[in-house]
Amino acid sequence: xxxxxxxxxxxxxxxxxxxxxxxxLDAEVAPGAVLTVMGPxxxxxxxxxxxxxxxxxxxxxxxxxxxxxxxxxxxxxAEERRAGILFQDPLLFPHLxxxxxxxxxIPRHExxxxxxxxxxxxxxxxxxxxxxxxxxxxxxxxxxxxxxxLMRTLVSHxxxxxxxxxxxxxxxxxxxxxxxxxxxxxxxxxLPVVLVTHDKADAEAAGGACVRIGDDA
Amino acid sequence: MEEALRHGPLSxxxxxxxxxxxxxxxxxxxxxxxxAPLAFGLAFTALPAFGYLPALGGHVVSLRYFAAxxxxxxxxxxxxxxxxxxxxxxxxxxxxxxxxxxxxxxTPAFARLQRGLSPLxxxxxxxxAFGLAFLVAPSGFLMxxxxxxxxxxxxxxDWLIVHDPLGITMTVGMIVKEAPFLFLVSLAALPQLKLVExxxxxxxxxxxRIAGFAYLLxxxxxxxxxxxxxxxxxxSASVVDVAAILGPTLPAPLPVRLLSWMNEANLSMRFVASAxxxxxxxxxxxxxxxxxxxERLVGGGSALLRACGxxxxxDRWLRFLSFGLVVLxxxxxxxxxxxxxxxSLAGLWQFPDALPQVFWLKTWQRQLSEIAAPFATTLxxxxxxxxxxxxxxxxxxAREDETGRTGGRRALLLVYLPLLVxxxxxxxxxxxxxxxxxxxxxxxxxxxxxxxxxxxxxxLSLSDPWRAFDPRYAVVASGLGLSRGAIFRxxxxxxxxxxxLTAAAVGxxxxxxxxxxxxxxxxxxxxxxxxxxxxxxxxxxxxxxGVYAFLQAILPFLGFAIASLVPALLFRNRRALRT
Numbered sequence: 001x002x003x004x005x006x007x008x009x010x011x012x013x014x015x016x017x018x019x020x021x022x023x024x025l026d027a028e029v030a031p032g033a034v035l036t037v038m039g040p041x042x043x044x045x046x047x048x049x050x051x052x053x054x055x056x057x058x059x060x061x062x063x064x065x066x067x068x069x070x071x072x073x074x075x076x077x078a079e080e081r082r083a084g085i086l087f088q089d090p091l092l093f094p095h096l097x098x099x100x101x102x103x104x105x106i107p108r109h110e111x112x113x114x115x116x117x118x119x120x121x122x123x124x125x126x127x128x129x130x131x132x133x134x135x136x137x138x139x140x141x142x143x144x145x146x147x148x149x150l151m152r153t154l155v156s157h158x159x160x161x162x163x164x165x166x167x168x169x170x171x172x173x174x175x176x177x178x179x180x181x182x183x184x185x186x187x188x189x190x191l192p193v194v195l196v197t198h199d200k201a202d203a204e205a206a207g208g209a210c211v212r213i214g215d216d217a
Numbered sequence: 218m219e220e221a222l223r224h225g226p227l228s229x230x231x232x233x234x235x236x237x238x239x240x241x242x243x244x245x246x247x248x249x250x251x252x253a254p255l256a257f258g259l260a261f262t263a264l265p266a267f268g269y270l271p272a273l274g275g276h277v278v279s280l281r282y283f284a285a286x287x288x289x290x291x292x293x294x295x296x297x298x299x300x301x302x303x304x305x306x307x308x309x310x311x312x313x314x315x316x317x318x319x320x321x322x323x324t325p326a327f328a329r330l331q332r333g334l335s336p337l338x339x340x341x342x343x344x345x346a347f348g349l350a351f352l353v354a355p356s357g358f359l360m361x362x363x364x365x366x367x368x369x370x371x372x373x374x375d376w377l378i379v380h381d382p383l384g385i386t387m388t389v390g391m392i393v394k395e396a397p398f399l400f401l402v403s404l405a406a407l408p409q410l411k412l413v414e415x416x417x418x419x420x421x422x423x424x425x426r427i428a429g430f431a432y433l434l435x436x437x438x439x440x441x442x443x444x445x446x447x448x449x450x451x452x453s454a455s456v457v458d459v460a461a462i463l464g465p466t467l468p469a470p471l472p473v474r475l476l477s478w479m480n481e482a483n484l485s486m487r488f489v490a491s492a493x494x495x496x497x498x499x500x501x502x503x504x505x506x507x508x509x510x511x512e513r514l515v516g517g518g519s520a521l522l523r524a525c526g527x528x529x530x531x532d533r534w535l536r537f538l539s540f541g542l543v544v545l546x547x548x549x550x551x552x553x554x555x556x557x558x559x560x561s562l563a564g565l566w567q568f569p570d571a572l573p574q575v576f577w578l579k580t581w582q583r584q585l586s587e588i589a590a591p592f593a594t595t596l597x598x599x600x601x602x603x604x605x606x607x608x609x610x611x612x613x614x615a616r617e618d619e620t621g622r623t624g625g626r627r628a629l630l631l632v633y634l635p636l637l638v639x640x641x642x643x644x645x646x647x648x649x650x651x652x653x654x655x656x657x658x659x660x661x662x663x664x665x666x667x668x669x670x671x672x673x674x675x676x677l678s679l680s681d682p683w684r685a686f687d688p689r690y691a692v693v694a695s696g697l698g699l700s701r702g703a704i705f706r707x708x709x710x711x712x713x714x715x716x717x718l719t720a721a722a723v724g725x726x727x728x729x730x731x732x733x734x735x736x737x738x739x740x741x742x743x744x745x746x747x748x749x750x751x752x753x754x755x756x757x758x759x760x761x762x763g764v765y766a767f768l769q770a771i772l773p774f775l776g777f778a779i780a781s782l783v784p785a786l787l788f789r790n791r792r793a794l795r796t
Contacts, residue, residue: 094793
């Protein structure tokens with residue numbers, strides 16, 4: 001039964017630092033659903049994303065499983081986990097054009113420059129940035145950069161989305177817009193989402209289960 | 218735990234892949250390049266110093282070469298000169314830089330001057346020294362400008378300005394090069410200070426700008442640049458090329474005399490020279506000990522003034538003085554370089570004409586066939602040494618990313634080590650070794666000895682920007698399915714292209730400027746533009762000196778020009794990478 005689970009399944013996850021337990025978690029996230037992890041800054045909530053994505057600094061010790069659609073991610077190297085991650089900064093590669101940033105993420109099995117370029121431009125078109133393909137990412141507004149970063153992640157066909165406070169640097173109106181864009185997209189693609197945030201509004205907008213860590217409760 | 222959480226749970230590295238394992242060797246190799254030549258060099262300086270070197274007929278361990286050394290005429294004065302010039306250069310350069318940074322950091326004038334001073338670092342010491350000589354000599358440019366209308370002179374006066382017995386001109390020649398070096402090291406440390414906030418706070422409490430900086434920020438800044446100050450003192454006390462061009466002659470500072478003894482036909486002088494090279498080492502240690510004592514004195518004095526609440530509010534004059542002196546340094550070097558070019562093209566140029574009456578290419582044409590071989594040697598040595606240094610540095614830094622550990626302060630000390638131990642004290646021994654192993658006057662030997670000095674600068678230049686790279690870029694790329702090698706090639710290197718090329722240009726400039734190691738390992742048969750230029754110092758043919766010294770100065774500039782042009786072209790449409 002476990003192998004056939006759809007979505008993300010976190011089993012017996014425990015992350016320690018210097019003998020202190022930061023996170024202990026069991027959770028299931030259905031395709032398109034969101035698990036929100038809330039906690040104050042410095043509580044170590046981002047370690048969960050690092051654990052799932054395969055970037056956990058070795059000073060932390062972690063155990064447990066993270067399975068997506070039955071595949072145990074923890075057994076794979078980071079580059080084979082296909083864990084799409086979004087940070088609060090868009091982190092567009094500054095040496096590549098906007099379209100090249102997106103094309104960079106397209107899997108290798110899509111062959112041919114023109115085909116890959118077409119995929120990238122179509123993805124940009126979906127978020128209203130078709131005219132920005134050739135632009136320098138440094139010339140985009142914050143909201144535009146955030147949308148490019150989202151599409152860059154989506155075209156890589158991730159297994160799941162890991163969101164590390166991705167809305168916290170956007171202003172209030174943009175934030176609402178970006179939230180619904182990200183969650184709609186994740187739902188449409190059937191991606192389980194883990195959202196780390198300290199903003200209650202994020203959790204409410206996400207609508208799914210919510211785990212609190214690092215509180216003295 | 219606090220710290221780990223603050224730095225975040227992200228490691229810059231995806232889990233290990235076999236492809237990059239070779240980086241594991243890098244720290245050890247780098248350490249070997251930095252430390253092994255020092256250890257072997259010092260050992261093979263010490264052996265002949267104590268009389269033991271069978272290959273040269275020394276079989277008995279004794280102190281007689283030290284005794285012989287101390288009976289050389291004027292030896293105490295030579296030692297005192299080296300010590301005094303080292304400390305004076307270090308002290309005055311440091312004071313100038315601190316005053317300038319204290320008075321001007323964060324202002325638009327500072328930013329402008331910063332751009333003007335950076336190229337100074339590329340100018341080799343020898344070229345700067347020749348330029349200064351052409352500027353201030355009795356027959357030099359300044360005297361010509363003032364003659365005869367002001368001085369009444371129609372012939373150059375008989376003054377000893379260059380080669381003055383106290384080494385004042387030489388000290389100035391060192392300061393105009395070392396102050397920019399300390400300045401750039403300070404610039405790298407500035408972002409870690411809360412400059413603007415502290416200045417406002419100090420001002421609101423009624424402190425002058427310089428006093429506020431001295432009390433509140435200088436200790437932290439000094440902690441960051443201390444090793445660089447030590448390196449300046451050690452280098453200035455041991456320098457040979459600038460001393461040969463500008464320094465006193467009767468007697469000369471110790472390092473110059475050591476080199477001439479080393480080159481004497483009489484082999485027993487090598488033993489005396491080796492003993493002297495150990496004295497030189499002790500001399501540098503003494504200079505650093507004096508400096509440490511000075512540190513306490515200044516620290517105590519500053520604390521006393523602070524405790525008394527001295528605010529030094531009217532520091533305008535001092536701020537402008539420091540500004541003026543820094544501008545003067547830059548102007549002296551750049552005018553000197555222009556004079557080198559002028560002399561290389563000069564036909565008839567009589568005193569007191571400010572400019573030559575005739576320009577011609579005859580000097581260049583005549584030298585062309587002579588220059589070709591040393592020019593090629595300079596270029597090949599610099600390129601190969603820089604390439605190796607860059608590969609080692611990048612591999613070390615990549616290894617840091619993999620292990621998550623930097624070497625910390627101790628590693629920094631090791632990187633500085635070849636810059637702190639006087640070149641002459643261990644390159645003497647390396648020369649002995651090169652003779653014994655038969656790699657003297659070989660290109661490989663030359664590249665290797667250059668590498669010892671190129672590597673620290675390349676490492677110092679690249680490590681900060683490399684470590685400042687945001688590890689989340691690697692995380693994002695890895696999440697997109699890129700392997701570690703691909704992230705390195707397609708994300709990290711392009712984003713750091715400018716820093717890598719700048720580090721390469723620094724390494725290239727350091728290699729081009731190397732004098733003493735080139736003379737000793739090249740053994741007179743393998744020469745570079747630099748050794749040829751310095752060899753001309755005693756001859757006094759200004760036109761030929763102009764050709765060689767100008768060429769020596771222009772090579773590093775070309776390196777830096779390429780390092781800034783390539784990324785500018787590559788990333789001409791990428792705003793974030795243009796600065």
